Amino acid sequence: MNGGLSAVLVILGAAFMLVAAIGVVRMPDLLTRMHASTKAGALGGGLLLLAVAVHFGELGITSRAVAGVAFTILTAPVAAHMIGRAAYLTGVPLWEGTIVDELRERYSARPRTPNPATPQE
Amino acid sequence: MMAAYAIMTHQPVFLDVAILLALIAFLGTVAFALYVGKGRIP
Numbered sequence: 001m002n003g004g005l006s007a008v009l010v011i012l013g014a015a016f017m018l019v020a021a022i023g024v025v026r027m028p029d030l031l032t033r034m035h036a037s038t039k040a041g042a043l044g045g046g047l048l049l050l051a052v053a054v055h056f057g058e059l060g061i062t063s064r065a066v067a068g069v070a071f072t073i074l075t076a077p078v079a080a081h082m083i084g085r086a087a088y089l090t091g092v093p094l095w096e097g098t099i100v101d102e103l104r105e106r107y108s109a110r111p112r113t114p115n116p117a118t119p120q121e
Numbered sequence: 122m123m124a125a126y127a128i129m130t131h132q133p134v135f136l137d138v139a140i141l142l143a144l145i146a147f148l149g150t151v152a153f154a155l156y157v158g159k160g161r162i163p
Contacts (some may be wrong), residue, residue, distance in 0.1 A: 061133045068140045079150040115143035
């Protein structure tokens with residue numbers, strides 16, 4: 001029973017990691033790639049740590065696994081936010097299908113540095 | 122990944138390795154973002 005549950009958790013976590021990797025390959029943009037990798041990757045890692053907790057079934061290991069899950073859930077959005085903010089402020093080009101760019105007026109005092117690789121309109 | 126190693130080898134020490142790797146990856150990500158965003162480490 002223990003082994004079966006932990007096996008199911010491992011397969012679920014690996015599936016979420018696979019979804020995250022496919023998202024990183026398929027998405028067109030830095031921000032959408034970050035969106036795909038952060039949430040699915042954090043969920044997959046959390047499921048793998050829960051599988052470890054179920055597999056061993058001891059109090060110390062379970063508490064360490066729960067601490068790891070909490071740390072992942074706390075830090076993954078912060079890291080993604082900082083990467084996205086740095087990317088936007090340094091002028092990484094957005095996807096051409098982007099509809100809304102709400103930060104453009106807010107950062108109008110500091111013009112975005114144009115990327116010489118992409119043609120400007 | 123280190124959690125998978127911990128299950129595969131029945132060795133719970135790898136769980137600590139997983140937590141430490143997560144911590145160091147987060148710190149490295151924050152430092153890299155600060156460096157790219159501001160051009161200097163504050």
